Amino acid sequence: METIKEEKGRFDEWKLSARVFFANRTAVAGLVIFLLFVGDAIIVEVAPGLVGVQYPDSVVPPLFSITHPECVNQAPEPPSFDHPFGTTEYGVPGEGCLDVLQLVMKAIRIDLAISLFVVLVGAAVGTVIGVVSAYIGRLLDEAMMRITDVFFSVPFLILALALSFVLGRTVLNMAWALIIIWWPLYARYGRSLTLSTKEATYIEAAKAAGSGRLKIMFKHIFPNVVPPVLVQISLDVGTVVGIFATLAFIGVIPNALVPELGALANIGLNLAPLGYWWTVIVPGGTITLFSLAVNLMGDGLRDVIDPRRRS
């Protein structure tokens, strides 16, 4: 394996990585599904009319009960040709005939955006803190460890509830709450990656050659830290969607008109036991599918990065 690496250049390294990834059929399947989700998000954002979505930012279009009086108190309908995922009903008095497929398409974009926001900000902040504290070491490192310990000491869902309570129960605040919960994970992860790289002798060699401290950090540590962190980010996007949706399902966002998969499930919470199972199962299933795709992709990426699994 060493010989092969030495013979080929950097570009071939990427080609080999791509080959390993695409050899994994399930990872490719995950990628395809993920791209479908991303595609949906982009289309709904840019040209919702293309897929027949109106009012992409709201579950119920404005003045719905007036424009569609026949839909008031209309019970949810099961999946059919017209409504592949059925319909649902919002609120009391219920505003019905809301096509679930459309709602899901709108919701995917919101969930994806929120999740990316949370993970990217959390990862950026966390990784930087972790790398810096690990590199500088000693007291700063100890302090960081204790602080992250405190954040890990409360079950994350409970902490999310408490933070949402304090910050206010809106979508944006919930995202901030999740960022506050998420950064310690990346701080720890970045720290452990930095520590293992720090051991590497070539850092010492660079120091001997006279490079400044900051230069050493950027040149040597970050390239070893960034790829695994990127893989972790890709995995976490799926996890955060699940957590956010779970919080929304519990009802953290009151009277949510925001189309979000968990909020959609929450809408169906009282309807499903009456026999309208799709109102909860479809949004939940969408989250599952997304998580599945992300996890499969992440596994594939891990295969690419971890040299042992390549053979």
Added chain:
Amino acid sequence: MKLWVYVLRRLILLVPTLIGLTLLVFALEHAGGPSVFLALYINPHLTGSARQQLVDQLTARFHLNDPIYVQYFYWLGAILQGDWGTSAQNGQAVTTNFVWFMPNTIMLTVVASLLTWVISIPIGVYSATRRDSVLDQGVRVATFTLYSMPIFLIGFALFLTFGTSWHLLPAQGNIDDNLLPTLSSKSWFDSNAVSYPTHIYLIDALLHGDVPIAWNAFLHVILPAVALTLALLAGIIRILRVSMLEVLDQDYIRLARAKGVPERTVNNFHAKKNALLPTVTTFGYLVSGLFGGAVVIEEIFGFKGIGWWTTMAFLNSDIAVVMGSTLVFGIVLVLTTLILDILYGFLDPRIRYE
């Protein structure tokens, strides 16, 4: 005797974490300003001069006009004395509420954990030893799917199928509603429908020899426990399978085979013992998710544990309970992690004897 040093070190690390936890909760409670903090101790229905009197009392007691770091110590004092505020929902002290509801949650999480381990170990070991067999592939698909499902979906799916559609198992509360009137006449129930001595219907009924009630309570535990188990299982089986595969590649396993140890023993004894170590560590990380999951599951099934109570508090803006929950869950998680760490120290001789 390095184990004692290990335990001691963990205990010492406990202190700053607990202190940090209290600081965190303190910060949360004061984040909204003094009026929010006062809401913890004042019944929202109280108005007028009675309210003002209470406000003055509390301001004096917690030194709300002094600098924040002084306030922390008086607050901590109150916490340590057991005064965490009053619930706006039933007017009871927060600590009393927790004492009533906590045992149910503990029972649920303990049952789910035990079930998880009992099921996961044989499946994980078998799946790894019969790699790529039909069973292994089935296990991988199943655990992968469960792992990707959000916790509420697992709970809700069970709720719909077994509870509502097929009416096989009860899916709400701890006991059938129609049994509640009979409960109030029992000596071991009080007016708040809290049972004694353990506050867990199932156990107290057994202790008092009341089998029909115990049976009914037991049925109500099944679905929530199974939901939690399924969620936990997925993570445990995955890590166990992966560790087993890694262990089976090791030199010492090859030596055991070279010794002539039968394959079954190699797998179930030599390999499993090693593979369990990272699995226990992973379980430690999953416990946080387990408690969070308990909150969601309790809400879905109306299972009256502290998770359910917290959700109700959240939706009803009962700040005292929400903050108190954060603190109590934090303490429980920290203690659980400590116990698991000590357990791991026992299991791994490299820590025990150094």
Added chain:
Amino acid sequence: MADALVIRDLHVQFHTRRGVYKALNGVNLRLRRGEVLGIAGESGCGKTTMGLAVMALLPRNASFPQGQIIFDNKDLMNLPREYWERVGDRFNPKQNERILRRVSKAMGRIRGVRISMVFQEPMTSLNPVLSVGFQIAEAIYVHDPASLAHRVLARTRATPSQMPELLAILGTARDDEAAVKEFAAKHDLLGIEDQVLSVWRRDDVHISRKEKAIRLLAGQQIRPVERNIVETVARAGSIPPRFSRVPVLSRVVRRVLLKEGYRKARELLTSLGIPHAERVLKMYPHELSGGMRQRVVIAIALVNNPEVIIMDEPTSAVDVTVQAQILELVKRIRTSVSAAFLVISHDLAVLAEVSDRIAIMYAGRIVEVAPTDKILRNPLHPYTQLLISAIPTLEGKPVEGIKGEVPDMRALPAGCAFHPRCPFAFEKCLEIIPIDLPHDRDQLVACWLYEAK
């Protein structure tokens, strides 16, 4: 048969994502009873693969297109070879795994008791969560629990009055082993022999202490439950199903027998030169040094008196001082043990010290076999000559490396695999694979240079 093990034309291939590695390409080897045969060669020439093949410990992507491994008149490679003959190129690792599992099961009576192996890395060869004593005791328990039972019984049956008689016999006997065996047979004390001899043969204690220790062997008290267990196992010759199937009872039986296994392990470790063996037994592998661990692994290999012991690079992963200790140990063991040794090493100097004969391997074939002094004084094969000249000596003569590289085992050159690097190669070498040519009575060399005209 004078041969402990015969390998005939063995071919082994590994099927990987990067291609098919032909690890062994027609290995021919005869291991005679009681001899020490060294196998030398560079890394990657297949020596370890050969050792693993004998033990049937190869991974599931290994196929066996041709060849036989004959032990005790049976071909160990029967099943895998039949499978290959059936499927040929449609080789499937999953199906192969099933075949290999069956082979493993069949090998269960051979591995660890008739053929045993010592692996290269002592640091990772022992299970980190089991005590060292357990790992040795287990080797006996798995194969011959009855012997453990007999040991216990013999101690309970021996009377203190018998011991002085035994001591007297030992004092005058020439062959102590035969004498003890006769004594044991006469007094129905089967099982006492090892215990007596392991004390008697120690050279680090005074005779008075030895006598005292032997005297103490007699008249051990035993609880009725244990006596029952031990007697049943001894009589049955193994652990009867009514013990092994019952959950709690099987554990008790295991505990009783393993306890005796620990005792035997202690005797063995002491004889291997480990001081304070009782304390060492209770330790875990990470508490021991590399040299100690290697000794434990050797003890595990010896404990059941196997006929063949394979040692794969026993000195490569330890430092020089420990290397010397281990070599001393091997030399000492072979005098007291009747087994044949197959010692694999890339270090000719190590092999020169302990082997009776040395075989040189290259690219999956044996290229030369000869008695040690002959091969060192008069190496025939060009590769052997180059290997020997590459050994650093005290005189400080210039060390010459061998030009070229080990061939890619996926695409071996035609003809003799060594011809690209051979200074004497001629046309025949490029075309036809050399066969083993006899030379000078007890040498075999696979090189066309020595083809009799």
